[in-house]
Amino acid sequence: MQIEAPPVDRPHGRPAGERRGLLIVHTGDGKGKSTAAFGLAVRAHGRAKSVKVFQFMKVPSARFGEHRVFEQLGIPIIGLGDGFSWKSQDLERSAQLARDGWELARAAILGGSHFMVVLDELTYPLIYGWLPLDDVLRTLRERPQDVHVVITGRRCPPEIIELADTVTEMRKVKHAFNAGVPAQRGIED
Numbered sequence: 001m002q003i004e005a006p007p008v009d010r011p012h013g014r015p016a017g018e019r020r021g022l023l024i025v026h027t028g029d030g031k032g033k034s035t036a037a038f039g040l041a042v043r044a045h046g047r048a049k050s051v052k053v054f055q056f057m058k059v060p061s062a063r064f065g066e067h068r069v070f071e072q073l074g075i076p077i078i079g080l081g082d083g084f085s086w087k088s089q090d091l092e093r094s095a096q097l098a099r100d101g102w103e104l105a106r107a108a109i110l111g112g113s114h115f116m117v118v119l120d121e122l123t124y125p126l127i128y129g130w131l132p133l134d135d136v137l138r139t140l141r142e143r144p145q146d147v148h149v150v151i152t153g154r155r156c157p158p159e160i161i162e163l164a165d166t167v168t169e170m171r172k173v174k175h176a177f178n179a180g181v182p183a184q185r186g187i188e189d
Contacts, residue, residue, distance in 0.1 A: 020145050021144070021145055021146045021147040021149070022148050022165040022166060023149050023160075023163060023165050023166075024040070024148065024150045024165065024167075025151045025152075025156050025161060025166070025168070026151070026152045026168050026170065027123065027151075027152070027154060027156035027161075027167065028168075028169035028170035028171055028172075029154055029170070029171065030169075030170030030171045030173070031170065031188075032170045033152040033153065033154075033170050034066075034121070034152050037120060037150045038053070038070075040150055041075060041116060042073070044116045044148075045073055045075050049115035049116060050113060050114045050116075051075050051116045051117075051118070052075075052108050052116075052117050053075060053077040053078065053117075053118040053120060054078050054080055054108070054117070054118065054120065055079050055080060055081070055120040055121060056101055056119065056120065057080075057120075057121040058081055058083070059081060059082055060078065060080070065186055080101025080104070080105075081094060081097050081101070081121075082094050082097055094130070095129075095130035098125035098128075098130040098131055102125070102136070105117065105122075106139050109139055109149060110139060110142065110144070112143075112146070112147055115146070115148060116147075116148040116149070117148070117149050117150070118150045118152075119149065119150065119151045119152070120152050120153075121153045122136070122151050122152070123151065123153025123156045123157070124153055124154075126153075126160075133157055133159060133160075136160070137159055137160070140160070140163055
């Protein structure tokens with residue numbers, strides 16, 4: 001490790017633009033995409049902002065850690081899917097659940113009553129061809145000016161990356177699972 005001096009000058013000037021709703025994307029193969037989005041949701045909720053979370057791959061009855069704490073905090077979190085695709089007995093049903101879920105999420109975004117709408121794991125129904133990318137892009141472009149949207153998932157389509165205001169790519173450097181350590185409650189769920 002190399003020691004460096006802390007900066008004493010402001011690293012950048014003050015932004016001159018106006019505040020507006022942002023499109024934020026967390027993508028990549030590393031861990032932390034949903035966790036980062038949930039952190040934003042909690043931060044917004046802590047400022048008394050209205051937040052709604054849609055999970056495109058989780059079942060409506062899911063009770064992972066985020067569901068438990070969001071329930072305690074009063075942040076609505078809605079599972080729209082039927083779980084991992086490799087466990088599905090009916091991929092057409094999974095596709096229909098994604099389409100139905102998108103209509104709910106789309107209405108929440110365009111309705112403008114939420115400061116932030118989180119679309120957790122949205123990239124999967126997009127890359128599986130279950131949702132039309134053009135409709136998602138149109139919704140993101142036409143959303144009310146003050147609505148923030150956060151999208152998570154691997155392999156985010158380049159068209160969304162281009163449209164986004166902030167994109168973070170989580171890059172896996174090392175993961176415990178690759179060393180044979182199973183997923184652990186409170187870390188992965």
